Amino acid sequence: MNSPCLSNAELIDLEIFAAQIRIKTIEMIAAVGKGHVGGSMSIADAVAVLYGSAMRYDPANPKWKMRDRLVYSKGHSGPALYAALAIKGFFPQEWLKRMNQIGSNLPSHVHARLTPGVDVSTGSLGQGLSVAVGLAMADRLDGRDSYVYCVMGDGECQEGQVWEAAMFAGNHILNRLIVLVDNNKRQCSGELKKINDVGDLGRKFKDFGFDVFEVNGHDLAQIDVAIRQAKQNTFKPSVIILDTIKGKGCSFAEQMADNHNITVNTEQAVAAVKILETRIDDLNDKRERGHVNEN
Amino acid sequence: MKINLAQPGTPAEESMADTLGRCLGAFMEEDLRVIAMDADVGLGKMLPPEIINKYPNRYINVGIAEANMLGIACGLSFKDKVPFTYTFCCFAARKVLDQAFLSGAFGGAHVLMIGAMPGVTATINGGSHMAFEDAAVMRAVPEMTVVEPSDMLQGEQVLRMAKDLPGMFYIRWERKGDIRFYENGSTFEIGKAVKLCGGSDVTIIAQGHLCLKEAQAAVALLALEGIRAGLIDMFTLKPIDREAIVDAVRETGCLVTAENQNVLGGLGSAVSEVMAENEAAPLEMVGIRDAFGEVGDLESLKKRYKLTAQDIAAAAKRAISRKQKRRPGA
Ligand SMILES: Cc1ncc(C[n+]2csc(CCOP(=O)(O)OP(=O)(O)O)c2C)c(N)n1
Numbered sequence: 001m002n003s004p005c006l007s008n009a010e011l012i013d014l015e016i017f018a019a020q021i022r023i024k025t026i027e028m029i030a031a032v033g034k035g036h037v038g039g040s041m042s043i044a045d046a047v048a049v050l051y052g053s054a055m056r057y058d059p060a061n062p063k064w065k066m067r068d069r070l071v072y073s074k075g076h077s078g079p080a081l082y083a084a085l086a087i088k089g090f091f092p093q094e095w096l097k098r099m100n101q102i103g104s105n106l107p108s109h110v111h112a113r114l115t116p117g118v119d120v121s122t123g124s125l126g127q128g129l130s131v132a133v134g135l136a137m138a139d140r141l142d143g144r145d146s147y148v149y150c151v152m153g154d155g156e157c158q159e160g161q162v163w164e165a166a167m168f169a170g171n172h173i174l175n176r177l178i179v180l181v182d183n184n185k186r187q188c189s190g191e192l193k194k195i196n197d198v199g200d201l202g203r204k205f206k207d208f209g210f211d212v213f214e215v216n217g218h219d220l221a222q223i224d225v226a227i228r229q230a231k232q233n234t235f236k237p238s239v240i241i242l243d244t245i246k247g248k249g250c251s252f253a254e255q256m257a258d259n260h261n262i263t264v265n266t267e268q269a270v271a272a273v274k275i276l277e278t279r280i281d282d283l284n285d286k287r288e289r290g291h292v293n294e295n
Numbered sequence: 296m297k298i299n300l301a302q303p304g305t306p307a308e309e310s311m312a313d314t315l316g317r318c319l320g321a322f323m324e325e326d327l328r329v330i331a332m333d334a335d336v337g338l339g340k341m342l343p344p345e346i347i348n349k350y351p352n353r354y355i356n357v358g359i360a361e362a363n364m365l366g367i368a369c370g371l372s373f374k375d376k377v378p379f380t381y382t383f384c385c386f387a388a389r390k391v392l393d394q395a396f397l398s399g400a401f402g403g404a405h406v407l408m409i410g411a412m413p414g415v416t417a418t419i420n421g422g423s424h425m426a427f428e429d430a431a432v433m434r435a436v437p438e439m440t441v442v443e444p445s446d447m448l449q450g451e452q453v454l455r456m457a458k459d460l461p462g463m464f465y466i467r468w469e470r471k472g473d474i475r476f477y478e479n480g481s482t483f484e485i486g487k488a489v490k491l492c493g494g495s496d497v498t499i500i501a502q503g504h505l506c507l508k509e510a511q512a513a514v515a516l517l518a519l520e521g522i523r524a525g526l527i528d529m530f531t532l533k534p535i536d537r538e539a540i541v542d543a544v545r546e547t548g549c550l551v552t553a554e555n556q557n558v559l560g561g562l563g564s565a566v567s568e569v570m571a572e573n574e575a576a577p578l579e580m581v582g583i584r585d586a587f588g589e590v591g592d593l594e595s596l597k598k599r600y601k602l603t604a605q606d607i608a609a610a611a612k613r614a615i616s617r618k619q620k621r622r623p624g625a
Contacts, residue, residue, distance in 0.1 A: 032419060075423065100419040102591030102599065107421035123423025124386065125359050155335065158358035188335045189356055195335065196358030 018048035024083035030269035038246035038259035040080040059089040073128020074153040075109035090117035126159025155187030170209020184246040217242025299478040311472035316341030365394035369404040384410035388429035414555030415596040425588020431560025433465035443467035472504035488539035494525030498543035506553040512604035549614040558582040577617035579610035
């Protein structure tokens, strides 16, 4: 399949978007002092591609019937999603400052009834894929051409319900279902391998009737191409296994053995944000230069 | 049962999370049947590291798979092991109810199910993680014992009794519990409520660390107004201490229940059931009024759901005035 792909300038924009998501995520978590840093960072690039290029949505009309849906099944990584939604204008960026405070519309695990742009409430791992299957079935019944995306953790794949849903999706040929697994090889208490290994996720999904794409989960172009190909799929549901690093792009967290749910102080946050801002400056320069060259 | 009360507000030497890790570690050492099971929520960091090193096969982290954990625990128990399962309250009841019922209680297993972070103590984890229904759900399972110890000393004894008694246990565990209600030398019995003080005007019956702490403060607030409130620690929700409830009705003629959970099916319900079948009196229920949890800090959440000492004291006054309307002069 010859899918169109991102231009250089579009790719740079996406990279800037991903860095902005990371900055806001760090700031949000630092404001409450503690949070799920690792999993928010590892999924940030995929979230950037979803909201920066792949998904059909309208921030002014978050309930638009024809929108694509995202089931953010690893709901504890809410901060990365909130950052993307705020940047895209689903709600005021001011809201980010009050994440997890009493009365906030942004709870640590995503909740559809509180946040514009969040379609499905999650937080209990393992449930999201079934809901995504239901959404995709409804689209098919109604003849809608929307896609349903489901973001899951690799640790989450230890839940049996994931495989009940996968079996069903494969058997029902839900070709507009696109699953993304944040395969960061770590869960809450350490490495999956040492706890209860999920083994070869690609092979497992393949057995259940999925088309499998294995990509570098921090390479935006690769993620984008995989999603474009998945969208063309008429015979099978798709899964994109994102090879990721827990804590990626957050200077203090990336080094830590355990960065799952950690305290973050202002100093750490400032240092990490600074690095990301420098990266954004560099990307802007690169775009300018590219622009000059193109002329 | 023998009770030595601590001075109100006495700080505990350790948090109840530490108590749990220490006790399970000690049990693993002294009783080779004991298995500590975790569904990726950090029990491994609570157990003493030397115990995990010494008995690596008896700390089992099944990963994110609570129902599987329960099933495995039941199987272990059928071969004379004594498994303690550990996860958050929100998963400890919701995700495993069928397994706890069928493989567990119905099948005659002996599993000690520990649910951590009850009710609003889930704080910034938010509504998805706020279990207001867990104890009520477990209470409806035949032969399930349901307890929520209120401090470290009681907690330690409850764990030990549960280990040595038959059947299924649901143990609600407030990890951040940090004050003592009881001094060393106190001994407890499952199914026997503890009377912290007697009263003449109203009796407050509380379940769990958070509510007992607030209730104790409410007793002090009421005393300032000349109201004598009795206080009962109902750490066993099931089997509930019927005698203690009937005695309280006779002693004070009205009751308040205080619970960190939905009042539907919880302590308020259990106390009402006993009164309806024995001797009834006005009852005011402090607890979550059939609502979902929300994200926030503990102090704000206690206010939001009306679980504070002031709320309990106000409920006590409502109960007293209802009693007086029923029996003028009483
Ligand atoms: C059913 C359930 N059990 C336990 C938890 C607690 N919990 C939150 S995040 C997490 C680890 C998740 O690991 P993974 O899915 O790999 O996510 P990531 O590493 O990307 O954060 C756990 C156990 C939960 N949210 N839901």
